[in-house]
Amino acid sequence: MRYHFVVNGYADDVLRQMEEQMGFAQKYLNGMEQGEAIIYCRSAEDVQKLERHHSKEAVLISAREYAPEAVLHGLCDRIADGGLYIFGNDDAGTELSVRMAARLSGSSVTEAESLWLSEESAGDGELINKIHVMKMVYANHMEAAFVMEREPYCISLARGAASQELRMGSFVIKEEISCENMAEHIVSQEFYPEALAGGLDEAKVILAAGRGVKNKENMAVIDKTARGLKAEVAVSRPAAMNAWKPMNRLIGVSGAMVGPEVCITAGVSGAAAFYAGIEKSKFIVAINTDEKAPIMKMADVAIVDDFLPIMEELNNICK
Amino acid sequence: MKILGCFKVVPDLDLIVEEDWNIENHLHIDTGYAKLIWNCFDEGALEMMLRLSDLSEGLNVVYKLSALTIGRQKTESFLKTLYALGFSEGARICVEEEEEILFSPEMISEGIANYVKKIEGQDVILTGIQSSDGNNKMTPYLLAEKFGWPCITQVIGLEPIDEEQLKVTSQVSGGCIVRKVKTPCVLATGNAPCSYLRIPTLKAKMKLGKRPVTRLMPEDMGMSETAESVRVTALNPINRKRNTVVIEADSPQEKARCLYEKYLKERLSEL
Numbered sequence: 065m066r067y068h069f070v071v072n073g074y075a076d077d078v079l080r081q082m083e084e085q086m087g088f089a090q091k092y093l094n095g096m097e098q099g100e101a102i103i104y105c106r107s108a109e110d111v112q113k114l115e116r117h118h119s120k121e122a123v124l125i126s127a128r129e130y131a132p133e134a135v136l137h138g139l140c141d142r143i144a145d146g147g148l149y150i151f152g153n154d155d156a157g158t159e160l161s162v163r164m165a166a167r168l169s170g171s172s173v174t175e176a177e178s179l180w181l182s183e184e185s186a187g188d189g190e191l192i193n194k195i196h197v198m199k200m201v202y203a204n205h206m207e208a209a210f211v212m213e214r215e216p217y218c219i220s221l222a223r224g225a226a227s228q229e230l231r232m233g234s235f236v237i238k239e240e241i242s243c244e245n246m247a248e249h250i251v252s253q254e255f256y257p258e259a260l261a262g263g264l265d266e267a268k269v270i271l272a273a274g275r276g277v278k279n280k281e282n283m284a285v286i287d288k289t290a291r292g293l294k295a296e297v298a299v300s301r302p303a304a305m306n307a308w309k310p311m312n313r314l315i316g317v318s319g320a321m322v323g324p325e326v327c328i329t330a331g332v333s334g335a336a337a338f339y340a341g342i343e344k345s346k347f348i349v350a351i352n353t354d355e356k357a358p359i360m361k362m363a364d365v366a367i368v369d370d371f372l373p374i375m376e377e378l379n380n381i382c383k
Numbered sequence: 384m385k386i387l388g389c390f391k392v393v394p395d396l397d398l399i400v401e402e403d404w405n406i407e408n409h410l411h412i413d414t415g416y417a418k419l420i421w422n423c424f425d426e427g428a429l430e431m432m433l434r435l436s437d438l439s440e441g442l443n444v445v446y447k448l449s450a451l452t453i454g455r456q457k458t459e460s461f462l463k464t465l466y467a468l469g470f471s472e473g474a475r476i477c478v479e480e481e482e483e484i485l486f487s488p489e490m491i492s493e494g495i496a497n498y499v500k501k502i503e504g505q506d507v508i509l510t511g512i513q514s515s516d517g518n519n520k521m522t523p524y525l526l527a528e529k530f531g532w533p534c535i536t537q538v539i540g541l542e543p544i545d546e547e548q549l550k551v552t553s554q555v556s557g558g559c560i561v562r563k564v565k566t567p568c569v570l571a572t573g574n575a576p577c578s579y580l581r582i583p584t585l586k587a588k589m590k591l592g593k594r595p596v597t598r599l600m601p602e603d604m605g606m607s608e609t610a611e612s613v614r615v616t617a618l619n620p621i622n623r624k625r626n627t628v629v630i631e632a633d634s635p636q637e638k639a640r641c642l643y644e645k646y647l648k649e650r651l652s653e654l
């Protein structure tokens with residue numbers, strides 16, 4: 065069996081996605097033969113500009129604007145054999161892997177954490193390879209193993225996986241398939257960039273507020289303390305849903321996955337879907353009125369108390 | 384325009400006690416005692432449908448809102464809430480065992496597709512991007528493939544245009560995209576801000592919430608023949624505990640000072 069990387073050349077973080085694909089292959093696909101990469105992108109020029117590669121050769125599926133339907137058309141037309149297709153860790157990767165498998169009667173697993181092969185007898189004495197994949201389920205409370213039954217096997221990767229440095233130099237482009245004007249359902253579209261996320265990804269100190277902060281006025285206290293601590297402010301899902309902060313400040317499986325030196329949480333219970341986003345922090349502080357909240361066992365230091373006087377005092381100290 | 388909101392009623396996983404996550408040799412968790420809630424992304428989808436309908440007042444477009452869930456008898460109270468909020472159709476495909484619909488996105492999408500094909504045709508199908516228990520992230524995409532319809536994912540807003548088109552806002556890396564989209568299509572709802580479902584008035588509940596829910600059997604919706612191409616084989620607990628030190632002191636101010644002096648000062652100065 066061969067494996068292929070499928071790359072989102074439209075993504076701003078394409079290099080990081082490729083590094084994680086490389087990391088995944090190195091860890092779990094040792095010994096398996098690698099086939100050409102498939103890159104969906106604006107143009108061959110964009111791909112050349114990366115000046116990095118993780119497969120020798122690549123087939124491009126190009127269109128000025130990304131539309132999953134156009135990519136799928138190019139992708140499914142092109143794929144003759146079975147094999148394993150490894151998509152990146154973004155929404156496009158997830159959607160395309162599922163739809164490609166459905167179209168080609170294969171099987172798919174989204175947000176895969178790891179993969180292994182087993183040999184099973186096919187009944188007639190012959191041995192066949194089976195692909196097994198591990199992923200998070202129950203909103204990150206548990207990890208499940210799945211066996212995939214049908215080729216082609218299409219998986220998208222979980223975010224935050226180990227990465228591996230890419231090779232220097234460009235892909236050798238074998239073929240370019242143009243898929244322009246295939247999204248007939250889109251009458252018009254416009255992109256609205258949002259105010260900068262403030263670099264949660266690179267932040268060294270993060271102050272994360274949860275539902276326990278209770279309202280927007282209290283968020284102002286969090287903001288003030290964060291300034292004193294030189295921390296970036298982040299929020300849990302309920303705090304973002306209540307618009308106490310914009311969605312781009314959300315931490316967790318559906319938001320940013322961060323790894324600061326210090327992460328202080330205030331009024332956060334520590335649900336698994338949130339915690340997955342801060343798990344990589346070197347040092348975690350939890351402030352919560354409930355000593356039984358899950359976060360109180362997953363932090364390095366915990367304070368059982370109301371967050372408000374704690375924040376105010378920290379702010380005084382930092383002055 | 385006919386719009387179907389597909390939703391799952393899920394146990395509130397934040398209420399599952401720690402011991403219950405630490406089971407071994409099971410392929411599902413007993414969540415029977417937890418409170419049932421709307422799956423968070425689906426809740427956002429249903430509220431967006433209601434807002435779309437609000438926005439259409441005075442315009443030349445009428446939205447017929449329907450809702451479909453696959454699950455237990457207990458989920459019917461959720462459908463009745465939707466009736467009270469103005470949905471005109473509510474249907475349940477009756478599956479009583481939670482584990483049957485946990486890791487079965489192919490079966491679920493087959494059920495939804497057959498509902499749309501055999502019972503109520505639709506112009507738009509809305510779902511959440513994933514459910515909190517199975518986390519499969521597949522159903523909307525499988526539906527798009529079953530119908531040959533386009534799909535937009537991470538949808539966070541809907542606005543009316545006319546009987547054939549919708550304005551759809553979706554979240555993408557670095558911002559959002561607003562599109563004018565021709566129907567039919569499948570829309571997968573993501574993190575839509577301020578999208579908790581509104582609460583019906585008592586009067587609306589009395590007047591509208593009593594209508595019976597349409598009950599359908601999985602075998603009539605093609606679900607029994609659907610074999611999943613991916614099978615769960617094991618479920619493992621995860622240990623995320625650290626050796627937590629709890630700061631003890633008489634006042635919150637003292638605790639804050641202790642936190643700073645002992646644990647933060649040096650770490651912050653090194654940065």
Ligand SMILES: Cc1cc2nc3c(=O)[nH]c(=O)nc-3n(C[C@H](O)[C@H](O)[C@H](O)COP(=O)(O)OP(=O)(O)OC[C@H]3O[C@@H](n4cnc5c(N)ncnc54)[C@H](O)[C@@H]3O)c2cc1C
Nearest residue numbers: 274275276300301316317318331333335337338353371515
């Ligand atoms: C598929 C899926 C994906 C999800 N993705 C994410 C995600 O990416 N990010 C995310 O955050 N969540 C996510 N969630 C939701 C997650 O499961 C939790 O519901 C959420 O993280 C809870 O947020 P919280 O801790 O702020 O609120 P709660 O769980 O309500 O906790 C509030 C805490 O504040 C404490 N508190 C109250 N008052 C005070 C006070 N005065 N001082 C100090 N403490 C106080 C309480 O004791 C409580 O522990 C997801 C859920 C699902 C199903």
